[in-house]
Amino acid sequence: MTDQTPPRTVPRMSATFTPEINAEIRRAAATGIYDIRGGGAKRRVPHFDDLLFLGASISRYPLEGYRETCDTRVTLGTRFARKPITLDIPVTIAGMSFGALSGNAKEALGRGATMAGTSTTTGDGGMTEEERGHSRTLVYQVLPSRYGMNPDDLRRADAIEVVVGQGAKPGGGGMLLGQKITDRVAEMRTLPKGIDQRSACRHPDWTGPDDLEIKILELREITGWEKPIYVKIGGTRPYYDTMLAIKAGADVVVLDGMQGGTAATQDVFIEHVGLPTLACIRPAVKALQDMGMHRDGVQLVVSGGIRTGADVAKALALGADAVAIGTAAMVALGDNDPRYEAEYQALGSTAGAYDDWHEGRDPAGITTQDPALAARLDPVAAGRRLRNYLAVLTLEAQTIARACGHNHLHNLEPEDLCALTVEAAAMAGVPMAGTDWVPGRGF
Amino acid sequence: MQTLDMATTPLREVNATLQAAKDQTNATEWEVLNPRGSHAVAVGLDGPISVTVRGSTGYYTAGMNKQAQVTVAGSAGPGVAENMMSGTVVIEGDASQYAGATGRGGLLVIKGNAASRCGISMKGIDIVVGGNIGHMSAFMAQAGNLVVLGDAGDALGDSLYEARIFVRGSVKSLGADCVEKDMRPEHAEILRDLLARAGIDADPSEFRRYGSARKLYNFNIDNASAY
DSSP states (O other): OOOOOOOOOOOOOOSSSOHHHHHHHHHHHHHOSOOEEEESOOSOOOOGGGEEEOOOSSSSOOOOTTTSOOBOOEEEOOSSOSSOEEESSSEEEOBOOBTTBOHHHHHHHHHHHHHHTOEEEOBTTBOOHHHHHHOSEEEEEEOTTOTTOOHHHHHHSSEEEEEOOOTTSTTOOOEEOGGGOOHHHHHHHTOOTTOOEEOOSSOSSOOHHHHHHHHHHHHHHHTTTOSOEEEEEESSSHHHHHHHHHHTTOSEEEEEOTTSOEEEEEHHHHHHSSOOHHHHHHHHHHHHHHTTOBTTTBEEEEESSOOSHHHHHHHHHTTOSEEEESHHHHHHHTTTOGGGHHHHHHTTOOTTTOOOGGGSOOTTSSSOOOHHHHTTSOHHHHHHHHHHHHHHHHHHHHHHHHHTTOSBGGGOOGGGEEESSHHHHHHHTOOBTTSOOOTTSOO | OEEEETTTSOHHHHHHHHHHGGGOSSOOEEEEEOOTTOSSTTOSOBSSOEEEEESOOOTTTTTTOBSOEEEESSOBOTTTTTTOOSSEEEESSOBOTTTTTTOOSSEEEESSOBOTTTTTTOEEEEEEESSOBOTTTTTTOOEEEEEESSOBOTTBTTTOOSOEEEESSOBSOBOTTEEEEOOOHHHHHHHHHHHHHHTOOOOGGGOEEEEEOOSSSSOOGGGGGGO
16 A cells, blocks of 8 residues: 655745744744843854964974963053053953952952953943952953043053943943842942943043044043053944044054953844954054054954964954953853853753843852852952963964964964955955965955 | 143143142142143142133043142133042033033032033032033933023933932923922022032022933833833
C-alpha cells in the first residue's frame, strides 16, 4: 500500500518576522512602553574580528617575544594641559556612574585600574570617595546633567572629560530608573528618591562648537590649565565631530562606537542609532591628520566593543592612541557570570544575555544599589580580576606588535592589517586579505 | 581695594589672582576694569572676597563660584554663575541665556532681564530676576528658588522637579508638569527673605507660586502625550 497523503509545505519561519521580533511585538502590545536595557548594540556589525594582522616575514622582521622591549605607555593631554597624564598601558576604564554601578563596583574599577597603571572615569552621578580614593588616575566627567558637579572635584581630578555623546545612544541622555535612586544616589544628584531619572541629552549652558570652546576655556581657568580636557563623542559623524572637538580645544578626543554600553536606554536607540566602532576610527584619524594633530598634539581614545588584546592592537594600528573598556571591565569584575545562572533564569534571562541593569537586581552585585546584592562583590578580589584582565590585554597586544616587528604599540599601523570582508576593508581602509584592493580606492 | 585691569592683564592672571585671594587676609576687595565682554571672568573663586567687574562680560562670568561676592556693573553673557555653589553674584544689567544653570547654592541677582533657560537644571541656587525671563526657564529645575518680578516666557518650569518658582507678572505658558500652586505662609516667608537678600522692595502677596505636579516623576504610558 502506498501513502496517499500529498506532500505538504514545510512550515516556514519569516526572516523578517522572526520569533524574537514577534516576541517584542507581543511585549510592546501588552505593556505600551519601549524596551529599556543596558549594554551596547548586540546586533552583528563589522568589527575588529573582521581584520587580521599580517605579521612579519622576509619583508620585515619580528621582535623576540620574551626578550625585546615593546613599550605600552601613552601620554594624554600634551596639547594644552600643564599636567598631562601618562598611563602604563593604553587601555583605560570608561565612564560608568555610581548609581548605575554599586559603590563596591566603582571601588573595584579604581583598584584594578590603579594596579594596572591606568585610569578610571566617573560617570553621570558625580565623584565618590571610594572612587577617588582607590584611583591613582581619575578622569572626571562633565555631563549634560551635571549631577554632583562641583569645582572641588574638578580640581582633584587628574583629567576632565566633557561628554557630548555616547556610542550606545548618540543624541540621547541617560536613564536611571527609580529602583536605583536610593537615598545616597538621590542626595548626590539632588533628586527625589525613587523617581525615574532621565538625564538631559545636551548641555545646559552651551550648544555647538563655538560655545564648547568657551566652556573648555572656563574649565581650564577654574583648574589653572593643569588638567587634560577630553571631549567624548558618540560615533555618528566622526570626521566632523573630531575636527570640531579639536577646534574647540580638546586635548583628547574619546570616540565611542555603537557597541559601547550604557547603563540604561531604549533598545531601539542602542540598536539603530550610531556607527560601529570599526567605522569610526579611520574618519577620526583622518580629521586628526588633516588638522596636523595625529600622534602629535591631540590623542584619540577609542571605545565600544574592545574585548581582547587583538582588539586593542587593531584599534591602535588604525590610529587610536588608547582604548577604553566598559562592558569588558564589568565582565572581568563578575558581570553575567554563569555561576549565577539560576538567578539569571529567575529574572527571565541567562548568563551572558542579562542586560536589565536598570532594574537594579543584578545577581553579580555590580549594576545595583541593593545593599545585599552589592555586598556580593568583593572590591579587592574583583579589582584583582580586572588587573589580571588588563594585564592579559596588554600582553596580547604586545605579542601581536612584536610579531609585526614593532617596539611600541603605537608603531602598529594600518599597513599591518588586512580585512576578511569587503565591509570591514572599506571601513578600516585596509586591503581585502590576499589582495591589494581597498574598497573605495579603485583597483 | 585692589585693581586688575584687563586692558593690560591677561585673563589667566586675573583669575589666578582672584582664585588665590582666599589665602590672603588683607586683600578682600577687588575690582576688575575693562572686561570688554571677556569670557570666564572671575570663575572658580573660593574665598570670602568681593569682586566688582566694571563693564559687561561674556560667557560664564563667576562660574562655579564659592563664597565670593561678585558684582557685574554691566550686563553678563550666557551661563553667568553656572553651577554656583555659594556666595552671591549680582548683575546690575541684563543676563543672557542659561543664567544660573545647574547652580547648587548661593544667590544670583539679575537686576535687569534674563534671556531663555534662566535657572536650567538648577540644583539649589536661589535666583532673583528684577525684570522678565525668557522661554524654557527653570527647565528640569531640581531644587532652589527662582523669583521673577516681571513676566515669564513660554514653557516655564518644563519637567520641573522640586524647585520653586515665584512670578509677579504674567506667565506666557507653563511647561510639562509645571502647575500653579497655593502660596502658603511658609512660601511667602521664603519669598520675603529672598527679596530682602536681593535688596528688592516688593510685596510677596503680589506673586504667584509654581511647582511640579509630580505626575511625570515615574514613567507612565498614559502620560506619554505630556512630553
